[in-house]
Structures are given as C-alpha cells and as structure tokens.
Amino acid sequence: MTMQAPETKIVDSYRVACDGGEGALGHPRVWLQIPTDIGWVECPYCGCKYIHKDFEGKV
Structure with missing residues (x-):
C-alpha cells in the first residue's frame, strides 16, 4: 500500500x-506559526507543509 505525500502550500x-x-475526514483546526528565520512549518496532524512566499524555492 502506498501513502500519498503530504501536501505543500505556499502562503x-x-x-x-x-x-x-x-x-468530516479532516482533523481539528490548529493554528500554526511559521518561524520567520526558516520560513516553513509542518502540521502535526496531517503533515501538510506551509511555506511562506518569501521562502518559496529556498526550502
């Protein structure tokens, strides 16, 4: 069985x-803070990676 790779979103x-x-199949809403020094954060529930637009292509 293969797993789908976590999604990456530019924000x-x-x-x-x-x-x-x-x-209904998601998870509880969580608020995540992207550190300004690394430019990305990963959701602890689903693994979705959020990358700030200023760090796009650098992460």
Missing part, C-alpha cells in the same frame, strides 16, 4: 490554520 501569512481540508 502569504506567517500564521496559518490547518484543518486537514477534508471536511
């Missing part, structure tokens, strides 16, 4: 919300 805010994006 323009350093504070983002993640709820898994699958309605």
